[in-house]
Amino acid sequence: MKAQVTDIVAMIVEGTCNNELLPQNILNSLKLIEIMKFQLRGYKDCNYLTSKGYSEISRRLESVRRQLKGWGISIGLQEEDFIRSFNIYDSHDNVTF
Numbered sequence: 001m002k003a004q005v006t007d008i009v010a011m012i013v014e015g016t017c018n019n020e021l022l023p024q025n026i027l028n029s030l031k032l033i034e035i036m037k038f039q040l041r042g043y044k045d046c047n048y049l050t051s052k053g054y055s056e057i058s059r060r061l062e063s064v065r066r067q068l069k070g071w072g073i074s075i076g077l078q079e080e081d082f083i084r085s086f087n088i089y090d091s092h093d094n095v096t097f
Contacts, residue, residue, distance in 0.1 A: 001039060004032050008064075023081075026072040031083055033065045 008029045015022035040061065044054040069082060 001036055004036055008032055012068075023072065023075060023077055026068050026075075026077065027081060027083070029068055030065060030072075030085075033061060033068070034083055034085060036061060037085075 011025035011029050015025035037058070040049070040054065040057055043049045044051070049057070065085060072082065073079075
């Protein structure tokens with residue numbers, strides 16, 4: 001997960017240096033965040049994380065996801081451009097990718 005966080009930061013920096021790359025880098029970062037949400041849930045289910053740790057990381061991950069989506073909208077991305085996010089706390093959320 002540390003490598004994925006580094007990848008997201010690198011894509012954001014690259015996008016801010018090259019505006020043409022920014023929209024796709026935001027979308028790619030959001031895809032990585034969705035993958036991380038699945039991984040995080042797996043770590044919790046395998047007891048690699050405490051419930052408190054899981055909640056804290058999930059909350060921060062969701063905050064970054066919302067910020068990136070808001071940034072994407074502010075530069076002209078449309079709602080249909082974004083991957084549909086799922087509620088990491090709701091096991092009945094049947095999301096399709």
